[in-house]
Structures are given as structure tokens and as C-alpha cells.
Amino acid sequence: MGVACHIYSASKNGPRGQGGKSEEFISSEKNGIWCCQYHGALIDKNKGGDYPAEVLFAWKELAEARVRKQMNDSPSPLGWVESIELTSFSILSPLPKINLYRNTLMWGKHGSGKTSLLEIAASVTNSCFAERFVNTKRLSECGESYPATISGKVVYSTVDNFDKEIFVEVKGPVISRCDGSRTYLLPPGDLEIIYCSFSNARKQEGEDDVDFFMRALGVDKSALYSLCDIGTKTIIPGDIRLSVSYAYDDENDKEYIERKSDGEPCYNLEIKVEGREFYVTYNGLSGSEKGRLIIDLMITKAREICKERLTLLLIEEVSYNFDESNFERLLVSLSKEDFQSVVLVPPARENEILDNSAELPSLRDKEYLRKWSLAVVGKNDC
Numbered sequence: 001m002g003v004a005c006h007i008y009s010a011s012k013n014g015p016r017g018q019g020g021k022s023e024e025f026i027s028s029e030k031n032g033i034w035c036c037q038y039h040g041a042l043i044d045k046n047k048g049g050d051y052p053a054e055v056l057f058a059w060k061e062l063a064e065a066r067v068r069k070q071m072n073d074s075p076s077p078l079g080w081v082e083s084i085e086l087t088s089f090s091i092l093s094p095l096p097k098i099n100l101y102r103n104t105l106m107w108g109k110h111g112s113g114k115t116s117l118l119e120i121a122a123s124v125t126n127s128c129f130a131e132r133f134v135n136t137k138r139l140s141e142c143g144e145s146y147p148a149t150i151s152g153k154v155v156y157s158t159v160d161n162f163d164k165e166i167f168v169e170v171k172g173p174v175i176s177r178c179d180g181s182r183t184y185l186l187p188p189g190d191l192e193i194i195y196c197s198f199s200n201a202r203k204q205e206g207e208d209d210v211d212f213f214m215r216a217l218g219v220d221k222s223a224l225y226s227l228c229d230i231g232t233k234t235i236i237p238g239d240i241r242l243s244v245s246y247a248y249d250d251e252n253d254k255e256y257i258e259r260k261s262d263g264e265p266c267y268n269l270e271i272k273v274e275g276r277e278f279y280v281t282y283n284g285l286s287g288s289e290k291g292r293l294i295i296d297l298m299i300t301k302a303r304e305i306c307k308e309r310l311t312l313l314l315i316e317e318v319s320y321n322f323d324e325s326n327f328e329r330l331l332v333s334l335s336k337e338d339f340q341s342v343v344l345v346p347p348a349r350e351n352e353i354l355d356n357s358a359e360l361p362s363l364r365d366k367e368y369l370r371k372w373s374l375a376v377v378g379k380n381d382c
Helices: 037-042 053-072 114-122 127-133 209-217 221-230 287-305 324-334 347-353
Strands: 003-006 032-035 079-088 097-099 103-108 137-139 145-147 149-158 164-171 174-178 191-196 238-244 246-249 254-257 267-273 310-315 340-344 373-377
Touching (some): 032 037, 079 191, 097 373, 114 149, 114 191, 114 340, 127 164, 127 174, 149 191, 191 287, 209 287, 221 287, 287 310, 287 324, 324 340, 324 347
Parallel strands (some): 103 373, 310 340
Antiparallel strands (some): 003 032, 079 097, 079 149, 137 145, 149 164, 238 267, 246 254
16 A cells, blocks of 8 residues: 655654754655655665655655646547638638548649648648748739748647647748747647658658658658557558668679668668568559558558647548559548548549539548548638
């Protein structure tokens, strides 16, 4: 059960002495610490020399702070992202906005601002997605150019805050986040928006698989290794490993380690898909398999993060080359997760998903679509 112990001793010559404290303090709960039977005896050995009062008071303060957090302000990832919208974008009318559901399928005509909307929303967490808007110019009526303002906001609620608004603004070379009155140095700590972007899903010159997946998934090397240890479990289940990349020198008839421009070895990401007996490098996968692998790792990332904070996963064109069965599998899998998700309807899947018999499209009555709701970009009432 434990035992109540004095920090400063009840007697002048006891362990740790009395530290010049008053009798009232010595006998109060402020001078007490709750220990298990073992540590209750241990802290008083050697006249308390191994456990000075300062250490015990620090332990007491930490323990009490933890209890207060559990009793009065228990950390919780529960919450809801209510809407994402663009609030300023000169070439779009109407400005795109969608209200979100647990699982949202997003559709809009070409040029309606779907990608821009997702990029600005994702910039709440990582401003790199707003960089293409940097230094955008507009022309005045007299033909002079001036910096355009592109902005948007995300509205969400958490256990601690109702209807919280985070704004992202791009003006000239500056990207900023704020809550309407206060500019944020860092992304909000209670919300994570994960963006599976087509532009980030293409390898850049000089990247090995580690560099590529760190950028594509928006993680550091430690997180990437952790994700690989977990593996993929959703739309392309399998085991993942990282291995040094070798090439073959035909002239000298031998293998050699491929190296990057800085001399470091190149690494391959390999997956052994469930049901297969061998590992395949990322470069050896088909286009659809590459997309599924990236999205599956994104889902794993979202699944882990949503244990700690409100999480929204946005999936854009990476799923565009999925066939009907793979896209259905993606939607079914996402509908079982604890985080919110937004998936852009691929043009090749529109006829299977959308009912266009009315003025505005709606979702067809299919089993795998019943846990999803449609948000149309470009209509005035969203």
C-alpha cells in the first residue's frame, strides 16, 4: 500500500534534519511524500544523505503534477476538424471551402481550387506545402505588380478548445500562421494535418529511398525507421526493411556500393508483400504499388499520431492510378481508423462513385461508400 514519509525529519537529528523549517511546516502535508514500503525505508538510510530534501521535494512536485493532469486535464486526442477553406485567393470564385465529416470524399471541377485548398490546410502543420504560393504577384489596374495575398483557415475543436481557428497566410516571401490575433512560431500542438501530396511522391535527383521517404512522409530518419519496423498493414500489407544499395560493374565483374554525392551509401526500401516470398525494392514496384505503399505508411503515421493529438489525413492524386478494387479497399480501411480523412475522388473512379443525375453530384448507394460523405468544392453552400 505504501507509507507516508517525512522529507525533513520530525526530529532535529533525524534523516535530512529539519532545514530550519518551522514545526508547523514539519508536521504539515507539505513536508510529506508517499513512498512504497521499499523506498520509504531506503530514503532514510545513511541519514538521508543519498536522498537529500531537494530531490524528494522535486519528486513530490512531479508526482503531484502528474496526478493533477490526470484528474483535471487529462491529455486527450479527441476532437473534430470542422472545416477547411481558402479566405483569400484572387483567381478563385467562389473561394473553396468544405465542411468535414469523419470520412470525406472531396470532388470538384477542374480549376475549382481543390489542390490549393488541401495545400493551405496542410500548411498548418508543415508550411512547405504553401511554398509554391510564395512571391505570387498581382497586377493593379495601372499595370503595376504587387504581392498577392493567399490565405486560408482550418476550424477545429478539441477537449480544451471550442471552434479554434488557425489561419495560414502567404504574402510575398512570408508564410505565417496565426489564430487571428497572435502569430505562431510553431505548428499547433493539438492538431496534425498529414498531406499525401502527389508532388512529394516523386523522387528527386540525388535522393536514395531514405531521403525520398523522409520527404514524402514528412518525417525524420528516426520516425522513418520506426514506421518501417511497424510495416504496412492496410492496403499493401507486408514487412519492410532498409538495405544498402548495390550496383554491378560489368567491366570489372563485381558489385559495388552505390553512393550519394556526399559519399554516404545509398539505401533501398524493400517490401515483402503479404503472400509473397521475396522482398522487392521500391523502384521495382508498379506505379499502383508505389502509391499504395506511400499511402499505407501515411496511414500508419496517422494511426500513431492520433493517439496523441487530433489528426486529419489528406490524400490527393497519389491514389489516382488505383483500380476500383484497390480504391475500395482504401476507403474501407480508412473508415475503420480513429482519425479523420479526406480523399480526393480520382477522375477514373468518378463514374463508379458519383451519381450525377441531379444538379449536384452525390455518392452512389454502395456498401463501401456508406461510411463516407461527399464534399463538393466550388458550390456556394458547402
